[in-house]
Amino acid sequence: MNAALNIWYYRDDDHGTADQPRLVTTPEGLDQVLDHILDHPQPHPPVITVRDRPRLMNGRYPDHEIKIDADRHAGIGAILCSGPPDFAPEATTPDEHGGAWITLAQTTLPEDAPALYMDKATTTAFPHNAVVPLETWRKALHELLHTGTRPTCVQWQDTDLF
Numbered sequence: 001m002n003a004a005l006n007i008w009y010y011r012d013d014d015h016g017t018a019d020q021p022r023l024v025t026t027p028e029g030l031d032q033v034l035d036h037i038l039d040h041p042q043p044h045p046p047v048i049t050v051r052d053r054p055r056l057m058n059g060r061y062p063d064h065e066i067k068i069d070a071d072r073h074a075g076i077g078a079i080l081c082s083g084p085p086d087f088a089p090e091a092t093t094p095d096e097h098g099g100a101w102i103t104l105a106q107t108t109l110p111e112d113a114p115a116l117y118m119d120k121a122t123t124t125a126f127p128h129n130a131v132v133p134l135e136t137w138r139k140a141l142h143e144l145l146h147t148g149t150r151p152t153c154v155q156w157q158d159t160d161l162f
Contacts, residue, residue, distance in 0.1 A: 002026065003148030007033050009046035023051065030145050034138060038072040044120055045069045048141075050148045053087070063087070064098075066144065069116040069126065070137055077137025078116045078126040079103045080159070081150045088150035102130040103140070104155040124161055 006021035024030050037046055048066040056063050064083025070076065081088065084098035115125040136154060143151035
């Protein structure tokens, strides 16, 4: 059974609904959103939350967040996850409050790879060692859809940037 994902991203059909997420519940739906993200410049990194996870502050905010960025032409992507311990139960450095993690590359990428961003407004880029092949990036996001927790098919590193 798949989780339900809320995905905020820039799309041509926004017409004043940019603050409304797209609900994704199937692998096909996720692929459609990811392909759109890869084919259309995103002024801000897309944000994903798992719809059925707990919410904080009287239900106003999710207890976790995933930010993504990718470049189809370079064949690379990166993921930032933050949340409580049960969002990343296999975390190597468990913390009673949870944490924030970015993908960790298992291969060396060209030094001239384009920058990927956690936050474009402040130009906060993912570190070069957080960039993974696009196939791995997509696989991890499909795992998120399937499990509703931080993917285990990629390696992670702790971060204090997000």
